[in-house]
Amino acid sequence: MTKKQKNLLIRVIAAGILMAVIAFLPLDNYPVIRFLLFLIPYLTVGYDILRKAFKGILNRQVFDEHFLMAVATIGAMALGEYTEGVAVMWFYQIGELFQSYAVGKSRRSISDLMDIRPDYANIETEDGKIEKVDPDDVEVGTIIVIEPGEKVPIDGVVREGKTTLNTAALTGESIPQDVAPGDEVISGCINMSGVIRVETTREFDESTASKILDLVENASSRKSRSEQFITKFARIYTPAVCYSALALAVLPPLVRLLMGMDPTWGSWIYRALTFLVISCPCAIVVSIPLSFFGGIGGASSQGILIKGSNYMETLSQVRTVAFDKTGTITKGNFSVTGVHHSTMINDTLLELAALAESHSSHPISRSLKLAHGKELDLGRVEDVQEISGSGVIAVVDGHNVAAGNLNMMRHVGVTGRDCHSAGTIVHVAVDGKYAGHIVISDEMKDTSREAMQALKAAGVKKTVMLTGDKESVAKAVAEMVGIDEYHAGLLPADKVRIVEEMLQAEGEKEKLAFVGDGINDAPVLSRADIGIAMGALGSDAAIEAADVVLMDDDPRKIAKAIRIARKCIRIVYENIYFAIGVKLACLLLGALGIADMWLAIFADVGVMVLCVLNAIRCLAVKRV
Amino acid sequence: MKKTYKIDVDCANCANKMEEATKKTKGVKDASVNFMALKMKVEFEDGVDVDAVMQDVIKNCKVVEDDCEIFL
Numbered sequence: 001m002t003k004k005q006k007n008l009l010i011r012v013i014a015a016g017i018l019m020a021v022i023a024f025l026p027l028d029n030y031p032v033i034r035f036l037l038f039l040i041p042y043l044t045v046g047y048d049i050l051r052k053a054f055k056g057i058l059n060r061q062v063f064d065e066h067f068l069m070a071v072a073t074i075g076a077m078a079l080g081e082y083t084e085g086v087a088v089m090w091f092y093q094i095g096e097l098f099q100s101y102a103v104g105k106s107r108r109s110i111s112d113l114m115d116i117r118p119d120y121a122n123i124e125t126e127d128g129k130i131e132k133v134d135p136d137d138v139e140v141g142t143i144i145v146i147e148p149g150e151k152v153p154i155d156g157v158v159r160e161g162k163t164t165l166n167t168a169a170l171t172g173e174s175i176p177q178d179v180a181p182g183d184e185v186i187s188g189c190i191n192m193s194g195v196i197r198v199e200t201t202r203e204f205d206e207s208t209a210s211k212i213l214d215l216v217e218n219a220s221s222r223k224s225r226s227e228q229f230i231t232k233f234a235r236i237y238t239p240a241v242c243y244s245a246l247a248l249a250v251l252p253p254l255v256r257l258l259m260g261m262d263p264t265w266g267s268w269i270y271r272a273l274t275f276l277v278i279s280c281p282c283a284i285v286v287s288i289p290l291s292f293f294g295g296i297g298g299a300s301s302q303g304i305l306i307k308g309s310n311y312m313e314t315l316s317q318v319r320t321v322a323f324d325k326t327g328t329i330t331k332g333n334f335s336v337t338g339v340h341h342s343t344m345i346n347d348t349l350l351e352l353a354a355l356a357e358s359h360s361s362h363p364i365s366r367s368l369k370l371a372h373g374k375e376l377d378l379g380r381v382e383d384v385q386e387i388s389g390s391g392v393i394a395v396v397d398g399h400n401v402a403a404g405n406l407n408m409m410r411h412v413g414v415t416g417r418d419c420h421s422a423g424t425i426v427h428v429a430v431d432g433k434y435a436g437h438i439v440i441s442d443e444m445k446d447t448s449r450e451a452m453q454a455l456k457a458a459g460v461k462k463t464v465m466l467t468g469d470k471e472s473v474a475k476a477v478a479e480m481v482g483i484d485e486y487h488a489g490l491l492p493a494d495k496v497r498i499v500e501e502m503l504q505a506e507g508e509k510e511k512l513a514f515v516g517d518g519i520n521d522a523p524v525l526s527r528a529d530i531g532i533a534m535g536a537l538g539s540d541a542a543i544e545a546a547d548v549v550l551m552d553d554d555p556r557k558i559a560k561a562i563r564i565a566r567k568c569i570r571i572v573y574e575n576i577y578f579a580i581g582v583k584l585a586c587l588l589l590g591a592l593g594i595a596d597m598w599l600a601i602f603a604d605v606g607v608m609v610l611c612v613l614n615a616i617r618c619l620a621v622k623r624v
Numbered sequence: 625m626k627k628t629y630k631i632d633v634d635c636a637n638c639a640n641k642m643e644e645a646t647k648k649t650k651g652v653k654d655a656s657v658n659f660m661a662l663k664m665k666v667e668f669e670d671g672v673d674v675d676a677v678m679q680d681v682i683k684n685c686k687v688v689e690d691d692c693e694i695f696l
Contacts, residue, residue, distance in 0.1 A: 004634075052690060059687045065637070100634060107660065217661040218628075231640050286636040286659075293660035 001101065008097050012090065015045035019086050031080075038082040046073065046089035063238045065280040072276040076597060079266055079273075084597045088277055095605035099286055102612045106290060106619060110216075110297035116169045116188035116209045118153035122146065124197075135204040146196050152189045154200045155207040158182065161196035165189040170212070171552040172303030188212065211543065215305055219296045222308025226572050230288050233580075234281040241279030241587070245272040248591060267593065274590040277600035283608035284579040287615040288572055294618030295568030302621055303551035304561045311547045314530045315565035319510035320502060321460050321558065324495075324524075325467035325474065327517035328534055328555060329481055330442040334363045334424070336371035341417050342436030347372070349436050353428050356394040356403045359384050364424060367440050387411065391426070402429040409434065423473060441473070447556050448481040454559035458566070461510075464502070466495045466524075495524045503529070515558060517542065532558060563624045571618055575611045582607050627674065629664045631657065632693035642692055645684040651677035664694060 001009070018041040027034040043050075046069070053070035056062060069092050076085035111117070120132040122145040130145055135153040138144060143159060146152055152165070158181050168174040170188045179185055185198055188209035204210055223231075249272035253263035292309040299306050306312055326332045339346040354372040357365035358381055369376065382395040390411055391404015402412045403426055409416035414429040416437065423441030427434070445451075452463055465486040467474050474488035487498055502512055514521075514528035517535055522545040525531030533546035535553030543549050550557045586603035589595035595603075633639050639659035646655035646664065651672040656665045666681065668674055675696075682694050 055690045059690070061641075061688050064641075064689075065635075096634075103660070107662075217663065218658065218665070221656040221658045221661075221663070221665055223656070234637055234640070282635065282637060285640065289636055289659050 002104065005097060005100055005104075008093060011045050012093055012097060015041035015086070015090055018044065019083070019090065023083055035077075035082065038077070038086055042073070042077070042086045042089060045086070045093050046070075049089065049092070063242055065238075065282060068238070068242070068276045068279055072273045072597075075269065075273040075276075079270055081270070081597070088597060088601055091601045091605045092280075095282070095608050098609055099282070099612055102616060103286070103290060106294055106297075106616060109619060110293065116151065117213055118151045118187060118209060121153040121204075122150075138200055138204060140200055140203060142200050144198050144200060146185075146191045146198060148191055148193055148195065150191050151209075152185050152187045152191060152198070153207075153209075154198075154204050155185070155187050155202045156198040156200040157184055159197045159199050161194050163194035163196050164192040166192050167552075170208070170303060172301060173552055173554070175552075211540075212300070212305060215307060215543070215549075216296060216300045219292075219306060219308050222310050224292065224309035224313045224572075226313070226569075226576065227288055227292070227309060230281075230284050230576070234285050237281050238279055241275055244587075245275035245279070248272040248275060270597075271590055271593055274595060274597050274600040275587060277597060278583055278586050278590060278603045280604050283583075283604070283611045284576055286608070287575045287579070287611035290612060290615040291568055291572045291575065291618045294616060295564055295571075295621070298619045298621035299561060299564045302557070302560065302564075304557055304564065305543075305549040305551065306561070306565070307547050307549070311530055312565045312568055314511050315513070315548065315562055316569040317509050317511040318513045318530065318562055319460060320462045320464065320506065320512045321455055322464040322466055322499060322502065322512060322514045322524075322528065323483070323555075324514075324516040324521050325465055325469060325477060326442060327553070328515050329448045329465065329477060329483075330444055331553075332442065332517070334367040334440050334442055336367055336438055337423060337441045338421060338439040340419060340421075340437055340439065341434075343433070344435060349428055350438065351376075352396055352399075352401050352430065352435075353403045353426055353438055355381050355396045356384075356392050356401045356428075357426075360386070360392065364426065364440055368426070368438070371438075400431050403427070420472075444477065444480060445553070445555060447554055451555035451559060452482045454556055455562070458559045458562045460559075460562070466490055466498060468492075492520065492523065495521065496527055499524050499527050503527075513548075513558070515555070516546075517553075532561070534558075560624065564621050567621075567624055568618045571614055575614055578614075579607050579611055625670075625674070626665060626667045629666065629678075630695040631662050631664045632695075633657075633659070633662070633689060634691060638689040638692060641688040642685045645688045646681050649677065649681045649684050652681065655681075 022037045049066045050070050052066040056064050056067050073085045073089045118135050121135040121138050122130045123133050124145055125131050138154055158179050160181060162180045164176045164178050166174060167177055167189050187207040249269045253265050253268050257263045292312060295312060296306050323329055339349055342349045350372050354368040355376055357368055358376050358378055380397050385393040391408035393402045402408055406416045409427050409429055412429050414434045416427040416434055419425045419437055419439060421439045423439045425437050425439055427437040429435055455463060463483045465478055465483045467488055468490050469488060471488040474486045478486040499514060506512055511529040513530045513532055514524050515532045515534060516525055525545045530548060531546040532548045533542035534550040548561055582603055586595050586599055590600060633642060636659045639657045643655055643657040646652055646666060651669050652666055653669050654667040668677060678696055685692050
């Protein structure tokens with residue numbers, strides 16, 4: 001609790017006791033003394049509200065909640081309803097206290113969830129001692145020491161030492177990652193086992209941990225439609241209720257007076273005061289940012305960064321999810337999965353192909369090298385000739401080797417055998433004779449299939465895969481993971497076009513999400529209703545381009561993100577309907593004289609407490 | 625130019641009012657107050673004296689909500 005809150009708590013308790021004591025004193029025959037005695041708890045608990053109300057009037061900002069409370073309670077006291085006057089102020093302050101406590105509490109629990117902010121960095125001084133410094137002061141290129149149990153404070157490259165890092169705070173998944181000299185480390189990870197010396201490659205502000213924190217903290221600055229609605233609502237609601245209260249206090253008695261009846265001023269003024277107590281919009285105004293803050297914070301603890309409350313809203317309405325294939329559904333690491341129709345030993349064919357392709361840095365050549373598994377003697381390769389879009393011709397050990405697609409085979413005058421396997425096929429011809437082909441394919445992620453089912457369960461109607469890969473590969477992948485629709489052989493511009501077509505076909509509350517790795521699909525990410533980048537840990541481009549960022553590359557997180565957004569939005573609407581509903585009902589009952597001030601207090605403070613408690617549920621995302 | 629300031633304010637509605645007041649201040653292009661993070665993002669018009677504008681912003685915020693603080 002802060003000092004302010006403690007102070008208020010003491011005042012509330014003191015005033016409560018005083019009020020109870022005074023209420024039981026036999027003072028019915030001494031009205032002046034009774035009034036003066038009640039003034040003590042009233043001022044104890046409410047003096048700051050009265051002061052603020054007064055200042056508000058001076059600043060011509062009349063219609064704020066302090067003014068409402070001041071008028072309502074002073075009015076009640078003037079009508080001789082001392083207990084109610086004090087009680088309204090008392091409950092109002094309890095509500096304020098509760099609200100400020102709850103908000104503070106969720107602020108803290110978010111920062112606990114996001115426990116990635118490093119407090120210090122260790123620098124080795126010249127005499128070999130280790131000194132703790134503010135990470136802000138560490139320059140790029142400094143060597144920092146990270147001991148077991150400490151957080152990596154700044155992004156960098158390991159120079160000395162080996163260890164295992166825990167990335168749970170960033171990804172929500174506790175998968176240990178081994179690092180050795182030369183490996184990159186990302187701030188926010190926790191060093192588990194050994195001491196490492198890291199050369200920093202970024203400033204603290206530019207490091208992953210700082211960027212993520214910044215992103216989460218700023219997320220609620222992008223306001224959702226419901227927040228904008230409430231801001232507008234609050235602006236109209238309070239003055240409207242105030243004027244109605246005034247009308248209620250004056251008009252009916254005047255009418256009664258004209259009709260020759262008893263005007264019953266007291267009763268109508270009392271009803272008007274009840275109106276004022278109900279008119280405070282606090283409950284909804286606080287519960288909505290609190291819900292979004294909780295939802296966004298909770299999601300980020302699971303490795304899902306949602307960049308704004310508005311994206312929460314869009315995410316909850318996603319009906320179509322379009323995927324890029326490589327890196328999202330598949331792992332994006334190509335590997336040799338077969339050697340067919342080889343006229344020589346399979347390994348020899350692989351070796352020849354690997355040697356011929358050895359000068360290329362294409363993923364295909366890398367996977368050939370990997371499958372060959374041995375060091376390649378580049379001295380055996382001569383006369384490398386790359387034929388764009390077809391493959392490579394080279395002289396290996398004096399033999400003419402051609403490796404590439406069927407075009408390549410045609411180019412060297414050889415009939416290649418087509419392959420039925422899904423994947424990239426590298427045909428090899430040696431000295432003008434067909435020597436067989438090698439199948440290279442991308443591995444499916446283990447969780448892709450499950451992820452598609454989870455999406456369907458989360459209410460997504462259609463899943464679509466967009467890929468630059470060929471038809472047969474796309475078809476195989478789509479069938480294997482259970483995707484409804486696929487488009488193959490697309491250039492980046494085609495992906496944008498297809499996404500645009502899908503956007504036009506969708507209805508009002510049906511949104512389209514595009515999931516990519518964020519590296520080469522930025523245009524599509526920004527074109528879709530909501531762009532989701534995955535496997536973003538350490539990739540600034542992806543974090544920059546997307547609206548929702550999944551820190552690791554588990555596609556199941558997409559469905560989880562949608563579920564979290566749904567839950568959060570549901571809570572927001574529950575609160576809006578509940579709070580406005582109860583208030584309108586109480587206003588009506590108050591106008592009819594059925595609801596007294598006690599009910600009005602419930603409509604104000606009680607609704608606020610319930611809304612805040614409901615909003616806090618957004619924080620619980622683990623089992624969503 | 626955009627700048628972010630730490631703020632202190634007790635209620636969500638007051639934060640909204642601060643946002644309104646800041647937006648209306650001369651020299652401010654756009655502003656956004658984040659009640660939960662207690663931060664205020666201000667986008668300034670080109671070529672204004674940021675410090676002077678922020679003094680006005682504080683003054684205007686104090687008018688709508690006396691009990692608020694902006695840490696420059």
